[in-house]
Amino acid sequence: MRIVGLEGTAWAASAALYDARTDEVNVETDAYEPDSGGIHPREAAEHMGNAVPEVVAAILDVAAESGESDAPDIDAVAFSRGPGLGPCLRVVGTAARALSQTLSVPLVGVNHMVAHLEIGRHRSGFDSPVCLNASGANAHLLGYHDGRYRVLGETMDTGVGNAIDKFTRHLGWSHPGGPKVETCARDGEYHDLPYVVKGMDFSFSGLTSAAKDAVDEGVPVADVCAGLQETVFAMLTEVSERALSLTGTDELVLGGGVAQNDRLREMLRSMCEQRGADFHAPEPRFLRDNAGMIAVLGAKMYAAGDTIAVEESAVDPNFRPDEVAVTWREGERS
Ligand code: ATP
Numbered sequence: 549m550r551i552v553g554l555e556g557t558a559w560a561a562s563a564a565l566y567d568a569r570t571d572e573v574n575v576e577t578d579a580y581e582p583d584s585g586g587i588h589p590r591e592a593a594e595h596m597g598n599a600v601p602e603v604v605a606a607i608l609d610v611a612a613e614s615g616e617s618d619a620p621d622i623d624a625v626a627f628s629r630g631p632g633l634g635p636c637l638r639v640v641g642t643a644a645r646a647l648s649q650t651l652s653v654p655l656v657g658v659n660h661m662v663a664h665l666e667i668g669r670h671r672s673g674f675d676s677p678v679c680l681n682a683s684g685a686n687a688h689l690l691g692y693h694d695g696r697y698r699v700l701g702e703t704m705d706t707g708v709g710n711a712i713d714k715f716t717r718h719l720g721w722s723h724p725g726g727p728k729v730e731t732c733a734r735d736g737e738y739h740d741l742p743y744v745v746k747g748m749d750f751s752f753s754g755l756t757s758a759a760k761d762a763v764d765e766g767v768p769v770a771d772v773c774a775g776l777q778e779t780v781f782a783m784l785t786e787v788s789e790r791a792l793s794l795t796g797t798d799e800l801v802l803g804g805g806v807a808q809n810d811r812l813r814e815m816l817r818s819m820c821e822q823r824g825a826d827f828h829a830p831e832p833r834f835l836r837d838n839a840g841m842i843a844v845l846g847a848k849m850y851a852a853g854d855t856i857a858v859e860e861s862a863v864d865p866n867f868r869p870d871e872v873a874v875t876w877r878e879g880e881r882s
Pocket of ligand 1: 686707709807808809
């Protein structure tokens with residue numbers, strides 16, 4: 549089975565070809581980079597309009613070269629239905645519908661956050677892990693129960709990457725800020741910032757404001773970066789541990805662009821080692837937004853008969869992971 553995946557929820561115009569026979573994933577991504585400030589939805593959608601035809605053409609070339617006949621040899625087209633920026637989702641949704649009709653193959657509508665989880669489950673071979681999704685616009689813990697991925701804990705305000713990016717915008721640094729904070733924090737001493745965990749949920753907005761104030765008051769930027777990382781990642785690690793304890797699961801996977809951060813992975817790995825749990829973070833190309841994860845989950849959904857009619861395939865900017873009826877796990881390892 550071969551599936552084309554399309555991703556375009558925010559910054560990554562991305563297409564992928566997943567071959568389930570060989571487990572090979574080819575991904576072509578064209579990133580939107582704002583001239584200044586953060587992601588501007590209209591500019592990002594324009595980027596999708598320009599870049600999606602090119603990444604799709606590149607992936608169709610890969611499909612043609614690797615296919616078993618002159619035909620593209622593609623079984624379905626999977627795409628991110630949400631959550632994400634509406635203007636971007638609409639461009640990519642239109643492209644996916646057009647491609648599925650041109651190839652005369654079914655359409656599969658994928659939840660982007662469940663895809664962040666499933667790529668970790670797929671690459672690790674774990675059975676039923678808890679997943680920490682630490683991405684730009686989101687932050688939550690997911691665990692499977694009774695046919696759905698349940699949100700065990702989540703941010704009460706901004707996504708974790710967005711919180712870091714808001715701090716770096718205040719410094720005048722270019723987007724994305726996360727990698728720059730990671731580099732800068734290596735030269736810093738820990739600076740105390742508010743730690744906000746309430747039950748299974750957490751909050752970043754006060755912390756971001758406090759980090760901005762600290763810089764304005766003259767605390768060295770490297771110290772604030774070090775404090776920001778330690779505080780944010782300790783909050784995520786605490787709630788991840790509690791989610792493992794709550795579910796009785798001994799497997800943790802990580803997803804999302806912030807998961808590219810070495811310090812976050814180190815803290816989670818250490819926590820898992822201390823409680824005898826297994827930890828897996830996919831390689832960076834599958835952590836940040838990418839169409840590979842959409843194609844891989846699309847293949848599982850297609851195999852389960854979970855396709856979608858064009859007239860029902862509207863995108864949903866607020867598509868929550870717990871809205872998805874999980875069709876593809878039956879018959880797998882339970
Ligand atoms: P979502 O998946 O919720 O739609 P998104 O579309 O913003 O989020 P992702 O690719 O998952 O995209 O994550 C992008 C975020 O990852 C940005 O906020 C960026 O600053 C952050 N990021 C990237 N690399 C690092 C790093 N090394 N350390 C911390 N944050 C990072």
